[in-house]
Amino acid sequence: MELRERKQKILKAVVENYIHSGVAVGSKALIEQTGLNVSSATIRNELADLERNGYLLQPHTSAGRVPTQKGYRYYVDNLIKGSNLSDRLKSHIENAIETGADAPERILSNTAQVLSKLTGMASITTTPSGINARVHKIRFVITGRHTCMAVLITSNGMVKSRLFRVEFVVTPELVSMFDKVLNEAFVGVPLKDIDRAFLQSVGASFGELSLFMADVLFAILDSVKQAMQQSINISGSTNLLFLSEYDMLGARDVLKFLSDSENVSTLLSENIKGTKVFLGKESGYYELSGSMVITTTYEIGNQTAGAVALVGPLRADYQTLISMVEYASDYASKLIGELLEV
Amino acid sequence: MELRERKQKILKAVVENYIHSGVAVGSKALIEQTGLNVSSATIRNELADLERNGYLLQPHTSAGRVPTQKGYRYYVDNLIKGSNLSDRLKSHIENAIETGADAPERILSNTAQVLSKLTGMASITTTPSGINARVHKIRFVITGRHTCMAVLITSNGMVKSRLFRVEFVVTPELVSMFDKVLNEAFVGVPLKDIDRAFLQSVGASFGELSLFMADVLFAILDSVKQAMQQSINISGSTNLLFLSEYDMLGARDVLKFLSDSENVSTLLSENIKGTKVFLGKESGYYELSGSMVITTTYEIGNQTAGAVALVGPLRADYQTLISMVEYASDYASKLIGELLEV
């Protein structure tokens, strides 16, 4: 659906004015804002046209126009260009992401935090998924007479640990036996191949040892599950309650939505690669019908690993926000890369 | 401040009626509710008396009475007795706390979750503090060419790990050297004694090795910090937004308050031992002036280790809620005990 240049200009002006003012914008205000040399009546004709085509909406007869979801969509797709963030802002983001960043998890929780602080909205990041990773190493640490910790290190650099308890007394000899046998069995195996059936076949190969091993294997399975599962950081969801752009009930529903990690992970999993903007009902969740979601992905070693997202009101400064999300995501990605590669 | 029996009866009826109905309660309704064989005028006299003494309040002249903070206080301190929870409820709580409970952290996050689900309010638990613990063991795991994981096991059963990176290439020999030297230096040392100064003295004793050790020591310091710090689970804070007892702005402030872990940890740290109920402003935070907080502590090996708390509106069924919090806390405590002792 193409729009004439003048219509584009007017639509852009309506959206941007509305984004900043929050009130329906009328024909008069648009004269100066667009710089067009026409009367208010002409603008009104164009506005009526845009409304007929579904880009704008009148809240009530005697009010100005407000963008519809379709209007925002057109604006986001055609009318904005990447803004360049100030150097100050960039280095602020960098610093915040770096502080105390000893592991990917920390980097990503920092990322969510700084985005939510800067935008005043809610930010979500997912830790790298281990879905394509393999077992790099398994280690065991004795933690008590009957307790042990299994440490799983994956090829994509995630470290997951799981305590477990066994009937017998754990001795250093036993543990180094675990270590040897299990590393032989597991190193290099893709995580997604490790399931109950696989464990059973491994267990069987141990012969009479396998009785000892049941608890150990279970602990490993659990760590593998942990490593496959993306964990989710949500930061600043409370912010939404304080935004004037939301009515309180709308924000409340968004929080409800975000508090269920099931929802969040399916929302973000739709995003294969690159940046996307979901506007209102496009996401498919009625709780988000008054919200927009900006999602982008980050990569580790040329492979999409996780997502960085921002959730906020439909009435938002898309231009800046998209740039910020992308910048933060890229930087986090770079940092994780450095952490793991070397 | 003692109250005559009839006044007590009336106060109790007002509180309980108000808790359930949410509207100011008038003299007529109290006749049947108290079972007192008096007229409404008599009740009115008593009500006026209770109001003069600060237990009740009239929202406006032509309305019934509502409990004040002082009224709730008297009710909680003198007018309720521990209710016995149904067996069904008890076993529900037990099951929920047990599932997947491989570590204290998990038990406590389960505890927060089940309490928030059952009450529809927000629940907080803190993981055991390592403030009185000692180093039980330190282990190292090679995770990459230049990266390592330090695993700290404390005397109170907490396991904290920290990745770190070093300039040189980590070899098994180096790591077993770390292991040996550092365990000699650290095992049995109280966590709270481990600070920069301590590390420096340890480092110095290594002589020329100490150059190698800087990063390692730093990683240990960080794990120790982690182990000393209670981490906080908050579950169900979004619930508060859906409670009719709150006006939305009140709930919003509570959420804001809860989202700052600084606030939460000082709130809970006031509680040395046993159950306490903070009503409204008693907590000292204006954000909680419309809320009540029930806190109790759990113990590990006869030592207070952490807190279990519930945050909700002032208008709440204290009798049941207190019982639930205490029951859940006791059960979690028992479970952690079992997990660690054996």
Place this chain on the structure above:
DNA sequence: AGTTAGCACTCAAACACCGCGAGTGCTAAA
């Protein structure tokens, strides 16, 4: 002295009404 019936009084909540002003759509002329 405590209790009660009766009554005048108060005040929040719900509802209707009204004037304003911003902004519109339409029409007829340029």
Place this chain on the structure above:
DNA sequence: TTTAGCACTCGCGGTGTTTGAGTGCTAACT
């Protein structure tokens, strides 16, 4: 195609009005 002019619409804020629940007070009763 654009424009000036004009009648029209409707949300918003402010102002009565009514209703009803619940009170405090007083004077009589036990």
